[in-house]
Amino acid sequence: MNNGFSYALKAQDGKARSGVITTPRGDIRTPAFMPVGTAGTVKAMLIDWVRASGADVVLANTYHLMLRPGAERMSRFGGLHGFMNWTGPILTDSGGFQVMSLAKLRRISENGVTFQSHIDGAAHELSPERAIEIQCAIGSDIQMVLDECTPFPCERDEAKTSMERSMRWAQRSKDAFETMSAPGQTLFGIVQGGIYPELREASARTLTAIGFEGYAIGGLAVGEGTELMLETLATTTPLLPEGRPRYLMGVGTPLDLVNAVAEGVDMFDCVMPTRSGRHGQAFTWAGKLNLRNAAFAEDMHPLDEASTSPAARDYSRAYLHHLFKANELLGPMLTSWANIQFYQDLMAAIRLAIEEGRFEALADDLRVRWATAGD
């Protein structure tokens, strides 16, 4: 499997890695944060702002797009890139995670999962093969195997049964991908196994035997807490091939990113910067600010003078406070933009620190800074 994809490790500092994923649609500098464009739009943001923020890749959700506008319609549109005006690489999840969290009347079997749309109640099925078919219709550059994400807590037996099924689905996904995919597309596997090291090990061994372009770590950030998440990462990343990118799905806070990079993770996605932004929470180098707080009503400082985003530099905190109090859409727009910019600036700082051999110093500095600021 190559298809124009490759991963080059540029520098390593402790377990932290910086590198580049080459793709037919452009390079992805790692560690990378992927803004989430659930339904074909990074919420409340112009795609030009996403591009200008330094994001190399965006994520889109298969579950949402298969329901609306629909997989076959996406195919008639010629895929998601032109539809949303994004020329860079797009990574899609398989849809499985959101079926379990959003859909109604879910039923899981060896073949896949049947469910009702949360929008109109229509019946749908998602199998490993259908998940690949839909991702191909979307025109996804980096596709994910269908898996089952176990909840936390989850007994070992249940985690084992589920993981083993996910591994059979991973093989079926790979087989389907080889039949259906277009040149320039690739597929990642997903390590499961809950918080059980021996299950994570078995999962990683199975996936590397099947062989994927990259390896995601799934089933974390589902309530197990930071400590267990980092422990599980610490046992999982060493099991993954050095020459492939590692993707921690659905994570997280700025501090989570720093800590996961320290465990050797290369890619992240999370709705946090945009979701928090819509609710008036801004991420800055000085920590998280709740812009609705009365303390900002007359604060004429910009949101974050250290930001590279006009959204964070050109407007006062008092103005942003006013926009949120008045329920003006410009509040979510500017704060989402500032947050996405902050996440990209953070990843750029992390990459540079790794390349200059001072990642742990940066990480310690940020841990101290954000411990008191309530990150």
Next chain:
Amino acid sequence: MNNGFSYALKAQDGKARSGVITTPRGDIRTPAFMPVGTAGTVKAMLIDWVRASGADVVLANTYHLMLRPGAERMSRFGGLHGFMNWTGPILTDSGGFQVMSLAKLRRISENGVTFQSHIDGAAHELSPERAIEIQCAIGSDIQMVLDECTPFPCERDEAKTSMERSMRWAQRSKDAFETMSAPGQTLFGIVQGGIYPELREASARTLTAIGFEGYAIGGLAVGEGTELMLETLATTTPLLPEGRPRYLMGVGTPLDLVNAVAEGVDMFDCVMPTRSGRHGQAFTWAGKLNLRNAAFAEDMHPLDEASTSPAARDYSRAYLHHLFKANELLGPMLTSWANIQFYQDLMAAIRLAIEEGRFEALADDLRVRWATAGD
């Protein structure tokens, strides 16, 4: 009264006029459409988009800003320009119209109007003097006298009593303005009198005797219908001095603008392009489109190829349809932007047609085009 303001008539075509209002913050090309930035933001738009659309001036609402963030706070902020990042001229209404349409427990007397905030129920008073004081706190470049906008229908006696009080308020507003205003600010009077030509005439005569930098025509577009509005305009605009701009408040549809320009109006404001945009209605040269309509679900054409806005050119109707169906904020953002751009493009086309002596041909063409397209 000058203060750096002047109006120069550039061309006249029938009763239609093109000109330039010189202000200390930049020229306003007329006929001009002023985007409405009610609470210090043109809803769902980045101020850069407003600027790039060709808007020379924006309107802000005194009623909203006096309640939130508050007049004295606006003053401490140094005014609205820096707060919202708009360096061009700002016109403010007096607040009176919105007190009558939005506030609770309104009571009008010779002194002014008392009311309760629709936000928190707090008691407020707006007199001619207070309206000027607040507009000065906002830093408004073009201020409006406090007036009473009579409803439609309105008996002649009531319209007369109300108009005469508005004229007394106009004099008090002017007196207050001369005491309170800063250099580089100016004041417009507002002609009232309902649909009664002799009342409009008396009002215009009183105002011109007081002397204002510009003259607004108020109390229209309140339910009287297009025909009565145009009739009233036709009798009112000839009563106003040729050397001063004429501003029709709160109007209107694209066709309303064309028809009112034909009666000699120079300035307009209306929430229609942004409000309609938030609800999925797009204004184009081909007429109004309801983007939520199923007909657009697979329409891969751009919203309006003739537009000068990226929002109208770079995204398909199918994408915009999808955004509105999925309740994505990018739908209102792009459509508001496209609509404001359309309104500015329309005004530019009108100005050029007047200057080239072919305004009536343009107007007739647009009347025919939009009559069938359901403008």
